[in-house]
Each structure stands twice: as C-alpha cells, then as structure tokens.
Amino acid sequence: MCGIAGLIHKNKTVNIGKELEDMLQALKHRGPDSTGFALYGEGENNSYIMRFKVGENVKEGSSASNEGDEVYDARKAQVDKYLGELGAEVVSEDQITPYSFKYIINYDKDLMEFSKKIESVEMTEILSIGKSLELVKDIGDAGVVSKQYGLDKIRGTHAIGHTRMATESGVDIRSAHPFWGYPFSDVSVVHNGQLTNYWNNRRALENKGMRFMSQCDSELIAVYLAEKMRKGVSLEDGMRDSLSELDGVFTYLVATKDSLGMAKDTMAAKPMVLYESDDLVALGSEEIAIRTLLPQEIDTHDPYDGEVKVWQI
C-alpha cells in the first residue's frame, strides 16, 4: 500500500510545494518509509534545473550504509569535472544535504549522453532534469522532507507526489518515488500497485539503451513511457498502451511540463479519487488528501477500470 497524489491548477500559479506537502501528509499512513515530490515550478530563465544525489540518507530506517562526507565531496567534484567536459555552464549550485544537490545549468546537447556521463560517477543519480520540474525524494514523511528541502516555498502550477511503503525494494532514496522519465526533461511518474512483468520489460528496455537506477518495479513505468516517447508516441497513447502491456495492478500519475495524466489498470484494483473543476484537478489515493485543499463539500468520484485521463495547465 502506497499513497499517490497530484494536482494541477489550470489558470494560476500557487504555492504548489505546500499544497502537495499537505496532500501527502494526509496519506502518511499509506506509506511511512519515504516521501517524494515532483513539483512543476516557474523555472529559471529557461535554464535546466538538475536535482541529483551522490549518496543515500542513512538515518534510522534506511537500508543504505554510511559513506561519509568526504566521499560525497569527492563525487561532487567528479560531477563538476564532467559537467565542464560536457560543455555545461553551471549558473548556480545549492547543496541541500551532504548527499543532495540542486544545480541550475545551461546545456543544449543530448540529455541521454549527458546523463550517462554524470551517472557514471559512483552512487550518483540524477533525480530530475527539467526547465520546470524539481524532483525531490527522501526518507521520512511529507513534513520532514518538505522542511529538509525547503519545498513549501516553491511556486508552480502542478505536481505529483508519493508516500512509500517499501515492499519490492529497500528503504532508500533510489527506490523512492517519483521517478524521472529518463532521458526526457520534465517527465515524472508516481505509482501505487505491483507490476508482475517487471523483469521481462526491464530486460527488453535495457537492451534498447534505457537505464534503471533501482530494483523498484514502479521505475519501469517511467522508463516504459520514456521509451514510448522516444519513439514518437504521445504521452496519452503511451499510457493507453501501458494498460495492456504492463501486467499487474496499478494506478499511476505522470506529469510533464504542461500536463498531468492518470491511468488505472483494467482490474481497478488500486484506489484513486478524483476532483475536477474548471480551475483545479486534484487526485489522491484517498479523499482525505483532496480535503486538505478543499475542506468544503465537493463532488468527487473514482475513475473506472482502464481509464486514462490527461489534463493540461
């Protein structure tokens, strides 16, 4: 059991970090191990925002081992060196935790080659690259993670998030959601459920050059959709294909720079509650997540089996 939530404001920019934090905090009981945010903010003058980590959080409950700040510093120095070799201009950099960073960069070449080079540094993972997307995930509930990364100040139009109960893989950042739709900028995915043809699909996608950073079955959805988009398939068509090509029970949310989508498997085995109005769409595994935004009486419903929906900002 995990919790997922998403929201999209169609005509305005709001404090999207705080709104998603409140929704995810209401779903804490569905996943106490880690929490992740994919926030679509106002951007940084058309530069890329890159969130990456060079190690794991080793606090109580984590399945990762302690490596030490010196190791993290050495890896960061290696990333900086590779950025220079790739011709990327670093506009600014922030160190959020000893192992986690936010860089603003200018770069105009292939993102897959870029990502491969950066991620060749040991234990280094790009959590997201985007003109709008900032993907943050860590161990703890939504309040803890939001405070740690200062997310309640991020303004934007839409977001998706996840509270994780670890079942398929360890309690660590690499297995936490959301997953970036590598190598596409501004694509992220969160998932509630289990995929039963994970290994078959993973092997096939790896043979096509796609990369997996974890052993979490949910990562498959992000990579699967990215591969579809790489072949020129639209996001919505890719999501529809996933209903028959991915086995198991699932409800997932996917977001891009200007849209938010939802897909539910044909068994309708995983929950999702949906609120739609002219200005706002909000979704959550439970209605109490939506109630944090709209405490007054509202009309909501459960999307049906095999339903795919996409909303634009």
Add this chain to the structure above:
Amino acid sequence: MANINDNKDSKSHSMGLHSEALKGRTQQVFFNPEEDENYYYYGAYDVDFNKRTEIDATELSCKDLNDKIKNAMSNGYGTVVVKNPQGKHSLGVGILNKLNLIFEGSLGYFGVGSIDGPIVRISGRVGWSCAENMMSGKVVIEKNAGSCFGAAIRGGDLICKGSVGARTGIDMKGGTIIIGGDAGAFTGFMMQRGRMVILGDVGENLGDSMYDGTIYVGGSIKSLGSDAVESELTELDKSWLKRKLKVAEIGSDFDISKMKKIVAGKKLWNYDALEPAERKGAI
C-alpha cells in the same frame, strides 16, 4: 476371520465417541419472527427517534466520533447528525442498534461497516467498502461511491444515487443494493444471494463467478463474467423493482420493462441440495 468393523464399533463406543445422536443436517437454531426480542442485540440501547443531537467531526478522530455516537445512543438519542465528516475513514461502524444517523458531508473508506439496524443518510460521497458486512437497516448515499460498495452485505437496503466503482456487491450474501448511476468492473463478483439494481451502465465481467442472486441492469453491460447469464424479466420482477425503487426514492421515471436480468448460469449442486433454511446457514 475377525470382524474388523464390529471391533471398531466396540472400541469407538467404549471411548464414548457415539454418545451424541446426530439428527438432521444442522443443529442451527433460527430466529422466530414472532419473538421480537430476537431482533435486538443484548445490550442494545432504547433510543427515541425524536431525541436529536449533533456532533461536529472536524477535530475528531474516527474512534472519538464513533465513541460519541455510541454515547449519544446510550443517552437515548435516536437521531444523530454528524457534521463535517470530511472524508475520514471508518465512521459510523459497528452500530447494532436502531438509530437515525445523518452524515452532512462525505465519508472515506469503510464507512458504516458492520451495521445492523440503523437508517443512515449521507449527503456526500463515500469511499471504498461502504457498508461492508451490513446485516440490516438502510443506507442512502446522495452522491457517488468508491469500489467494493456493499461488499459481503447480508441484509438491508444499500442505496447510492450516484455512480459506484468496481466490485460493487462483491461476495454479497443478501439484502438489496440499488445504484442510480453506473457501476464499474466485476460488479456482483462471487455474489451468493440478494438483489442488485443498477439503473446506469455496468463495466466488464458483471456477475463473474456468481453463485446465486439477481442483478438488474437498466443501461448497457460491457461484458458478462463467467457463470453469469441473462434471464427473462418476469412480471414478478417488474413488480418487485417498481416497489423497491419507489421505497428507495430513486428512478421514479425509469422504464423498468427495459431492464436486463442477470442470474447465475451454473448450478452448484451441493449448494442447491440444501434445504432453504440450511442454505441460509451455509452462507
């Protein structure tokens, strides 16, 4: 040659294994409708429907609210209005008492589960598994409901005026479920008894693996599940539907003659061989 059977009988008798005389197929005692005390649980509260109280759920946990409802009944309140439930889970559960319970707003998961007797009105929506294991009474929801609506209910009337999710009436063992809108996939999955009425459309695998019971559908059916077949809508069915929809205050202008009737197509011989009273015990 020694008589093995005689020897066995002798030993088992000497061990006292045959002291109980077995008569018939069951020793279960069923309620006699004439004995009205059987309709009340031991310790049930004597409540007055004209005595009314309100509870604001805004700051209450599920347990605190359920305790307050119980406390109100113990003080003789027969009408309890809950304001601002705000989608919280497991509200109004385990009420084994006569009660008018009114929720002004929406419930989360497992709302009014395992109830026996109350009349519940919910002005908003309900989440998954509303009224699970309901034994008797009446529950009316004004808006939509989530999946597993009325799972394993055994009696009473469960009415949703909006649409419901997947697996509505799963494992249903009695009672009536009435849906004003549409229903999702696997509606009536493993249904064993009771009746379900859906005025709108139904998703895939309707009545999959149903043992018994009847499903009436007013709209389209995406597909029937295994063991579910369409049957003839009789005058008796129409008469029952007309009366039930009127009592449920729903679908008053609905053309009942166009409804489709779905029943179990596979006979389960051991199940059918039971006496009617024994069937009740079996489910």
